[in-house]
Amino acid sequence: MPQDNLEAQLKAKAIALGFAACGIALADAAPRAGERLRQWLADGCHGDMIWMEARAHHRESPAGLWPEARSVIALGMSYAPAEDPLRLAGEGGIGRISTYAQGADYHDVVKKALKALARWLVDAAPCDLKVFVDTAPVMEKPLAEAAGLGWQGKHTNLVSRSDGSWLFLGAIYTTLDLAPDAPGRPSCGSCDACQRACPTNAFPAPYRLDARRCISYLTIEHAGPIPHEFRRAIGNRIYGCDDCLAVCPWNKFASASRANQAYAARAELAAPRLADLLALDDAGFRQVFAGSPIKRIGRGRMIRNCLIAAGNSGDPDLLPRVATLRDDPDPVVAEAADWAMHALAGH
Template identity: 60%
Template sequence: METRARHLGFDDIRVTRPDAVPALVERLPVWLAAGHHGDMMWMVDRADQRADPATLWPGVRSVIMLGMTYGPDENPLDVLNRRDRGAIAAYAQRRDYHEVLKGKLKELGGYLSAKGDVRVKVFVDTAPVMEKPLAEAAGLGWQGKHTVLISRAHGNWLLLGAIYTSADLVADAPETDHCGSCRRCLDICPTGAFPAPYQLDARRCISYLTIEHEGPIPREFRAAIGNRIFGCDDCLAVCPWNKFAAVAGEGRLAARADLAAPPLAELARLDDAAFRTRFAGTPIKRTGRDRFLRNVLVAIGNSGSLALAPEAARCLGDSSPLVRGAAVWAVGRLLDASSLRAAFARCGADERDDEVRAEWQNALAQHPAAPG
């Protein structure tokens, strides 16, 4: 099976038991009760199945965990200094991994089923499966202080897939923690998303805020987001274990050059059709145009570039209140008081959406009218 898995492009394969992480039954409800999942209500739904694989599928006897590397060929942090460009997480600069991995998992599952009376179910981050704890139990790596899986062979850059099977397979030994005293991942987080080592508050995480969060990004985090327009690689990129990582070898996961550092001005002009065309087949498309433009406008507001102010101003008349609100914040950061008030007279005075009006009031409050 290992030979077949590697032939399919997987970089690692290990086996664990469905009851290998009994602590999940207690840990997951505590995390949810603290509200650390934000508005990801799918984490609450079927939480019992997340905590116990046998609850999801009573027929499971073994869990096969597989990893495929997506290591970037450049330092993901370099683009953060290019304020007129957007920073996109490394995994999203390529074809949607759900599609790539699922097909390969089905092929491997079929290979296993053909060996005897064996049933299988395959999962790629689309079902109530706790992939990272199971991967740790299987020995693929360990969950670091940033809660992401770290592999001694592949660093932080592993995409995970799972095969639940009725086959009674020999389990591999779990991996142990090798973080030691290192806390680089904790210290670099721009928004303080780690209340303690090995704990993540998604509500403060840039990946959550730019991808999963549906409403306006809370004002307290906007400046810290910088030019990150889809996800964040900061805590992954600084991990010392990345020195062993290799660039993605699967051809279908090759990074697209046009997604490495796209111009913010170009992205701000995307209508829905252009957005769908540009990001077809990538994880970005699933977020939708309005949320994506919200992120782009926050980045424009953080750019400090007067040249980008017209791009933000153009979005003040967008059909989406989410986009309009982000545009107000952006122009409020870039325009002087008189220009901002002129923009308000043109676009904001008749605004009926409560959240957008609140954005205007906040922006104007930061630019008091000149005396006299």
């Protein structure tokens, strides 16, 4: 295929495979990303996410992970929600699950599409390549900005003019010399809605996140007891937090019709009852969350989160379920149950 047609054909194929956006950057197009990463790690903002530090040398740049990489194909898949992600705030008996986790596991959906696009590319222009989604040491957001998909907003996530803050990101590293796209231009202006929306003040400054204060980190990545200073602010969030994303004004251009249908909310995850979740044993947890990214945190962490939400609910009907968990073999669950009992009793 002639080189001047390859990039256009690549982007058309990406759209056909379910991506909402596709752009190209040179492998060295985000030179400051490594510097910012090193400072973020030095400040301890990654909390318990030790893998960020352990493979920082691979994460700093595409060349650090794969020296043969010449170009990066950045891809975005929309998961724009059909309903307001903040609609369940204050619904005491309901647990709030982040929009991205209410449907199919994005790791599986994005990787399948990435592999299909990679196969097409190798057939069209024989090359070596590697595909990545989330779990690899790849700086997806700076690379997506360099490839023109959008820009990193003040909440540190990518913002797109067409898809707002609702894009899953993936990347293909290739040995091909592809024509790069113009980088995204920051367009947050004076808006600080995402900063003001954060319930735990996790943004010490615009464009900077302290994960140790972030509800998404606390409910997903953090394995131990949730620090007491954040428990009330967590409210009824039991997996992740959408607040800083949901208030972004650029979301007004995002449409659920552009979202990959695999991410449509499953009925049992859109507004789950805390009473039902608190009754789950290991087998029940695995059954309810089969095919969901939530499954990887395990039953103990989810029940811990549900107990924090129960303690914040003001619902005395949850007391019997909470009481049974004070003797849970998982000490983190037992401690959270004890806290929830006292919180409900003092409500």
